[in-house]
Amino acid sequence: MNLEDIAKKAGVSRSTVSRVINNDRYVSADTRERVMRVIEEENFQPNPAARALVTRRTEIIGVVIPNTENIFFTDNSYFPMLLAGLGEATRQRDYALLLWLGELTNKDEHWIRKITTSRQADGLVIASLTHDHPLFPRLLEMHMPIVMIDRPLQHEERINYVTIDNIHSAETAVGHLIAHGRRRIAHITGHVEISDGRDRLIGYQNALTKAGLPVDPNLIYYGKFTRTAGYHGMKYLLQYKPDAVFAGGDTIAIGVLQAIQEEGLRVPDDIGIIGFDDIDVARQSNPQLTTMRQPVQQKGAVAAQLLIDLIEGKLQSPQHILLPTELVIRGSCGADHPALPLSSNNHRTQATKGGDVQPSQ
């Protein structure tokens, strides 16, 4: 079935059918109806390849998740939620979603080339790209629009991205611990090759400095966004007797909690914990995690919308979007109410008491 067949059945020419399908104004009401009827009858869909060939648009957006090494799909729910947001927005705009899951193998070159030069998508959303990934330099040569999730660590000014204010959010989190009397606050970082990891470290340092506290290198453990990193990091850090830990992510925080409890110490009494993300696990631990919530699903949705706006020429590059975060206070930090003088100079980051509609442990 093609336009020609439909045209014949409806007693019109092929171009008229095309006009009907593309909502061209210059079609009389009853021709349109007649054609529509046939289209419905035949359950006809125009051939996307033929269409793409002439319009040079596929109405597909590509989503690249470059580093899959377990973390992405087993250790936490960050990427799944991102995908949910991306999928939802993509669908609303009537686009399709091409998913590229990466891995660091030898075939990377072929994979990268396929992603960047094959015109299977009209644009790309790229999540959590490390600045040293071979894909990075290729992005700059590309002809289609790109939106990165997380602030790129190079060429920031030229690249579209959507993220949160990691630095300030981390400052707020650590500031909260300080405000509640913690003095030896440790930090376990996520991947510092990604701005999410790096900026939270910076925010941590800022908070200490602003409070007149020393930044002790011994209290910083360079990890990854995994439970295992949190666990081992904490085991290591315990020798330096921290009274609180700011974890670069909730998954890390879960590992931290486990390590602390294994040593017979109490959370939050002996050591307070604050996580980051507010993903599922934050509510499933005992005590539940105090954490800096970021709108992960919304990040995905906004990224997709932005990309499509770029593709359709409704917006011009570069676009930089910051989404709001929120400190959610639960049991792990030892303050059952928000400290008062927090984040007064930034309207994007607010401290609120975290509700919990889920069953609690």
Next chain:
Amino acid sequence: MNLEDIAKKAGVSRSTVSRVINNDRYVSADTRERVMRVIEEENFQPNPAARALVTRRTEIIGVVIPNTENIFFTDNSYFPMLLAGLGEATRQRDYALLLWLGELTNKDEHWIRKITTSRQADGLVIASLTHDHPLFPRLLEMHMPIVMIDRPLQHEERINYVTIDNIHSAETAVGHLIAHGRRRIAHITGHVEISDGRDRLIGYQNALTKAGLPVDPNLIYYGKFTRTAGYHGMKYLLQYKPDAVFAGGDTIAIGVLQAIQEEGLRVPDDIGIIGFDDIDVARQSNPQLTTMRQPVQQKGAVAAQLLIDLIEGKLQSPQHILLPTELVIRGSCGADHPALPLSSNNHRTQATKGGDVQPSQ
């Protein structure tokens, strides 16, 4: 850049370039080399739309996850792992992956039509489709190959699928509880509109019957594959004093554990638990979950491979593939060693002692 341009640069005709790209035998060694050089220089990739238009193949497989209602992306890691497997296999075969995330909205009709009739993919992998989903009847009219993950509850004989032997696996799990002295074994099901949920229920009943135990309807709670269902289901079931629970999935089991511990009862002493899946959370609870492991990632990979084989005509429909499962014994069932006379008549399902390389709580 197109074939014509490359041809000009290489001093040959367009057809020759096409032959080189498609590895046609009838090209002399040095013409091939000359053409290849130009292709490399220009970083040329043939236009997929033009190619698809004539070959009628996109080299893209579609992956449909029909019901997204949170569960898929926040409550457990089943679908992410499936996706990891699908992505890996797809990539190995040099295909791309088009992801369709569903939701039950009014726009479904449009969405379904787009999936089934637009030729953007050469075939479809469909995960966990409920038998009452509007997509189901449409599948049967389709012209491209389809592989379902999970046994379809209708037209099983006509549809390709890859799954596990849920019935026998559930029997083995429950049999294990029985062998260790449990007599009042409850069951919280997953979605029984999916074979994964339904067949495990059947296996549960079979095991009881074979052991001469009564099947008490009061001990069966019809739930979903979520932690919340497990939690509420268990709260409800406690009035009937079960001494063990077979949970339809690990996520359910986590909710069960939480509910039991909240009531001051001990696992496994007062109530034993066996889960299903062996996803991440199974090792993160205290006690860790005894569970029936299924190879989720492999399910995805095998489904993708099967679909591509079908597309390329290497295999004929229908194909039914069963993957092996394995009982992993940890702390929650109260048996620190496998019971002896289990699963003796089925080589696909083995009982082994579960190792744990992860830090334990």
Next chain:
DNA sequence: TTGTACGCGTTATCAC
């Protein structure tokens, strides 16, 4: 308002 004719970039079928 509708129809005609051309071009999009490939592959495939012929000749040579």
Next chain:
DNA sequence: GTGATAACGCGTACAA
């Protein structure tokens, strides 16, 4: 071995 050339199905000037 290689080069013309006819599809593939659609959008879109341009003509009517």
